[in-house]
Amino acid sequence: MATASPLVPPPPPRSPQDVEIKIISHSNLFYWWPVWAVGFLMAMLTFYDDHLMAIVPAKTLWGRGESGEIKLDEAGKKLEIKDRDVLVAPANAKIEQTFLHMANKKSYGVLWAIVLLLVITITNVPLRGMWSVVVIISVVALSIIFALAGWWDNIFYYIDKLRIEINAGGYLFISIVLFAIWLVTFMFFDKQIYMVFTPGQLKVCTEIGGGEKAYDTSGMTVEKQRSDLFRHWILGLGSGDLIVNTSGAGVHQFDLHNVLFVGSKVQQIEDMLRERAVVRGS
Numbered sequence: 001m002a003t004a005s006p007l008v009p010p011p012p013p014r015s016p017q018d019v020e021i022k023i024i025s026h027s028n029l030f031y032w033w034p035v036w037a038v039g040f041l042m043a044m045l046t047f048y049d050d051h052l053m054a055i056v057p058a059k060t061l062w063g064r065g066e067s068g069e070i071k072l073d074e075a076g077k078k079l080e081i082k083d084r085d086v087l088v089a090p091a092n093a094k095i096e097q098t099f100l101h102m103a104n105k106k107s108y109g110v111l112w113a114i115v116l117l118l119v120i121t122i123t124n125v126p127l128r129g130m131w132s133v134v135v136i137i138s139v140v141a142l143s144i145i146f147a148l149a150g151w152w153d154n155i156f157y158y159i160d161k162l163r164i165e166i167n168a169g170g171y172l173f174i175s176i177v178l179f180a181i182w183l184v185t186f187m188f189f190d191k192q193i194y195m196v197f198t199p200g201q202l203k204v205c206t207e208i209g210g211g212e213k214a215y216d217t218s219g220m221t222v223e224k225q226r227s228d229l230f231r232h233w234i235l236g237l238g239s240g241d242l243i244v245n246t247s248g249a250g251v252h253q254f255d256l257h258n259v260l261f262v263g264s265k266v267q268q269i270e271d272m273l274r275e276r277a278v279v280r281g282s
Contacts, residue, residue: 021197021268023242026190026258028123029182031235036182038115039175046103046168053102053167057093062086101168109164112171122230136229195244195256197269202244204254219247222269224262225255238263 065081089095103109127135146152192208202215225241232239240262244254259265 019199019272021265021272023195023197023256023259023265024191025193025256026239026260027185028258029185030190030239030258031123031231032119032178032182034115034235035112035119036175036179038112039171039178042103042108042112042166043168043171043175045108046166046171047101049101049103049105051102051104053098053100054087055096055098056087057089057095059090060093060095061088063088102165103168106163106165109166110159110162112166113164119235122235126228127230128225128228193256195242195254197272199272199275202246206254215246215252216248217273220273221245221247222266222273224266232258236260242266 063086065084065086067082069078069080070086071078087095146155189208192205194205196203197217200217202217202220203212204215205212221244223243225243227233227240232241236258237260239258239260242256242259242262242265244256246252246254
């Protein structure tokens with residue numbers, strides 16, 4: 001006969017003081033992560049491309065060697081130039097040899113520049129609700145019009161001629177500095193502007209270095225502001241703005257921008273307020 005397993009005591013109930021929901025308002029710099037991420041990717045691809053850049057003076061000529069040889073260094077080492085590409089500098093000019101890695105593909109710089117311009121536009125031009133729909137419909141409509149008019153061939157022709165050259169060091173310098181600023185802001189400065197919800201109390205700090213203010217949660221309303229499709233969902237990965245209205249004699253409205261996972265945060269806060277209302281009613 002099988003023996004009954006011993007009963008496992010349930011975990012002790014959590015104290016209301018242990019329940020805490022912290023909401024952090026992030027700066028718009030948070031949405032710049034694609035710039036440094038794509039920059040690191042372009043730097044890696046540029047190193048992998050394995051081409052070096054040479055700095056040549058104006059009127060430098062390019063040709064194909066047919067015969068003869070050239071001296072490579074002061075030691076007198078010579079190299080046969082037959083069937084080799086040769087750069088010929090003007091008289092009394094010098095070609096500077098560098099070890100800067102430069103990709104042989106012009107699309108890398110163009111792609112990074114497009115990402116940079118899109119991030120600048122998205123983070124500075126808010127497009128909420130209907131405006132997002134209008135922009136999407138306009139882009140689709142213009143794409144169809146350009147296709148019917150045959151303009152895309154001309155546009156792609158000129159884009160194909162565009163060259164934006166950035167060496168691997170340029171990508172790395174911009175990406176490392178931007179990533180360092182982004183990380184310090186995300187991990188330290190952004191955390192100085194916050195709200196902390198506990199059962200019955202809301203603590204608010206709305207400026208860096210400012211003190212906390214406490215408010216009662218009775219009658220408080222919490223809502224998520226209409227999201228910006230491009231900024232909150234494409235760059236913010238589901239972030240949004242939060243609006244909190246207090247009640248009582250001193251009514252205050254607090255707007256916290258760029259809150260990560262704002263949907264689940266609002267649900268947790270509403271559940272907390274609902275549970276407190278039930279406890280007080282009982």
